[in-house]
Amino acid sequence: MTRNLSFTQILSDFFTYPMRAFFLLASFCAIVACVSFYIASDYVMFHKFVFLGLFVPLSYAGFLLTAVPDWANYPRNLSINAYILFAIFLLCLGCSMYDVWLGFVFSLVFWLYLSGLCIYMLWLDRNDKNFSIVAILISFCVLNFAYIISLNQTYLNAQIHLNIIAVIIVGYRVSIVIAKEALRANSEYETAVFMPNFVYKNLSIFAICIGILASIFDFSTQVLGYIFLGCGFLLFARLYEWHFCILLKRHFILFYYIIALCLSGGYIWLGVCYLLNFNTSYPTHLLAINAVLATIMLIFNIAGLRHSFQQLNFLTLSKVALTLLILAGVFRSIVSFYAFSFYILVPSILVATAFLLWALDFYAIFRDNDFSPDPE
Numbered sequence: 001m002t003r004n005l006s007f008t009q010i011l012s013d014f015f016t017y018p019m020r021a022f023f024l025l026a027s028f029c030a031i032v033a034c035v036s037f038y039i040a041s042d043y044v045m046f047h048k049f050v051f052l053g054l055f056v057p058l059s060y061a062g063f064l065l066t067a068v069p070d071w072a073n074y075p076r077n078l079s080i081n082a083y084i085l086f087a088i089f090l091l092c093l094g095c096s097m098y099d100v101w102l103g104f105v106f107s108l109v110f111w112l113y114l115s116g117l118c119i120y121m122l123w124l125d126r127n128d129k130n131f132s133i134v135a136i137l138i139s140f141c142v143l144n145f146a147y148i149i150s151l152n153q154t155y156l157n158a159q160i161h162l163n164i165i166a167v168i169i170v171g172y173r174v175s176i177v178i179a180k181e182a183l184r185a186n187s188e189y190e191t192a193v194f195m196p197n198f199v200y201k202n203l204s205i206f207a208i209c210i211g212i213l214a215s216i217f218d219f220s221t222q223v224l225g226y227i228f229l230g231c232g233f234l235l236f237a238r239l240y241e242w243h244f245c246i247l248l249k250r251h252f253i254l255f256y257y258i259i260a261l262c263l264s265g266g267y268i269w270l271g272v273c274y275l276l277n278f279n280t281s282y283p284t285h286l287l288a289i290n291a292v293l294a295t296i297m298l299i300f301n302i303a304g305l306r307h308s309f310q311q312l313n314f315l316t317l318s319k320v321a322l323t324l325l326i327l328a329g330v331f332r333s334i335v336s337f338y339a340f341s342f343y344i345l346v347p348s349i350l351v352a353t354a355f356l357l358w359a360l361d362f363y364a365i366f367r368d369n370d371f372s373p374d375p376e
Contacts, residue, residue, distance in 0.1 A: 003368055010367055017371040018082040019307060022062030023300050024363060025089065027355040029054040030293070034352035037344055042100070049100045051288075052159050053107035054092060057140075059296045061085055061114050063170070063303060064133070068118045070374055072125035081117055085110060101148070108144040115141055136166050158212045160288055164263070165205050167295045168235075172201050174302060175241075175256065181312045182250040189246055196241050204234040221274045229271025235264035252314060255298055255322050262290035262329065282333045289329030289351070297322055297358060304362050308369040317361040324354040 005013065014021040033050035040046040065078050088110045096103025115137035122130055139162055147155035179194030211227045239260060247253050269283035301318050305311070314322075328350035336343040 003370065005367065012079075013371070014366065015082040015086070016077060016079045017307070018065040018078055018085075019062040019303060020366040020371070021082060021086065022058045022065070023304065024359055024366070025086075026055050026058040026062065026296075027300075027359040029058060029093075030355040031352045034348040037348050045100050046096065048156055049096055049103050049107075052156060053096070053104050053144075054089065056159075056163060056292075056296075057107060057110050057114065058089065059300075060137075060166070061110075063299060064114065064118050064137075066303065066307065068121050068130075068133075071130055072121040072127050074121040074124065078117075081113075085113060088113060101151070104144060104148055108141065108148060111137065111141045111144055132169050136162065136169065154216055154218075157284070158216060160284060160292065161208050161212050161215075163292045164287060165208050167263070167291060168201060168205055168208075170299065171256075171260075171295060172196055172198070174299060177306075178250070178252050178256060178302065178312070179247060182247050182253055185250070186246055194241075194247075197238060200234055200238045204231055204238070207231040207234055221277060225271045225274030225276075227271070228267050228274060232264050232266070232268030232271055235260070235267060239264065251319065252298075252302065252312060255294075255314075258326060259291060259294045259298065262286060262294070262326070266291060266333075282336070286329050286333035289332060289347070290326055293351070294322065294325050294329070297325055297354070300358060300362070304365060306374065307372050308365050309372045310365065310369065315361050317357045321354040321357040321361075324350045324357070328354065 014024070029050050033047050033055065036046045036050060037043045065082065068074070069076075069078065088106060092103050092106035092110060095106055115134075118137060119134055122134065140159065143155045143159050143162065146152070175196050176194060179196075183189040183192045183194060207227060207230050211224065211231060214224055214227055239257070242248060242253065242257050242260075248257060266283050266287040269286065270280055272278070273280045273283055301314050301322070302312065305313070328347040331342040331350070332347040336347075
């Protein structure tokens with residue numbers, strides 16, 4: 001149902017259903033992170049901060065403040081909590097303009113508040129089925145705290161791998177949803193059930209955890225190489241689940257498959273780079289852009305549509321946005337070998353354009369449609 005709301009009503013609606021406000025704010029931060037290359041004095045550090053200290057926690061807040069109340073049967077309105085988190089975000093962004101370290105301090109406050117809120121809701125319901133989500137949130141708090149007191153960037157780099165673990169955990173749940181949607185679209189398979197392999201999922205998460213610990217405790221590059229090579233092959237083995245035409249002909253599953261392929265390929269490449277003492281920046285950026293950012297945008301699309309009374313059919317601008325984001329990762333990690341403009345200029349333009357297009361699409365969807373509970 002199309003609505004005609006005033007700006008004040010739209011603002012109230014977006015914070016009553018925090019997914020809407022925080023997904024759009026995260027897109028804004030992604031654009032800021034790309035623009036920072038051309039306006040910030042220490043642009044590399046500010047770029048890292050905006051993505052790891054603002055974009056990621058906002059994205060998780062949007063997803064978790066929608067999902068956890070459903071998982072924990074929590075009936076209360078979360079708008080007050082959303083406004084508090086928004087205030088922390090503003091402090092975080094404002095302080096980072098003065099001192100990036102201070103920005104990370106308030107980012108830690110954001111993580112602590114979000115973690116405490118989610119744990120509280122799960123505890124009230126005596127819900128012990130979402131330990132992995134709680135563990136991820138606590139790990140983000142620990143790594144942020146460790147960076148704040150040490151200024152060791154190993155803890156920031158470890159957050160990329162921690163994001164990958166989150167991507168695998170959430171992606172496992174998302175894969176069941178989108179596969180069910182694809183099977184439903186064909187009457188011949190509407191009673192079929194898609195069940196991803198949880199053994200490969202758990203093994204790959206365990207391997208990445210070992211990789212994080214090995215990098216923090218400064219193991220040799222050879223050890224890191226074999227660990228990440230193993231991660232890549234475990235993730236690569238999971239791709240067979242999708243090798244069915246009935247699934248891959250659906251655009252949202254094709255995007256998911258490409259992202260999963262980049263994820264497995266990125267870890268295999270990272271392992272080889274460690275073993276041969278090559279520059280690990282290239283595969284790391286493939287993982288950061290084509291796995292973390294692309295998966296987050298994919299979830300933005302799926303959750304945004306499903307919670308707005310919309311069919312799971314990505315709009316044209318959203319498809320273009322995901323395509324641009326995947327291209328940005330390929331250009332930054334591979335093509336930049338041969339042309340310097342593809343190192344910063346082209347990828348930053350593509351990422352900023354991708355999130356701008358997504359925001360234009362979904363601001364209109366969120367504005368014009370009521371929020372719907374999860375249809376499952």
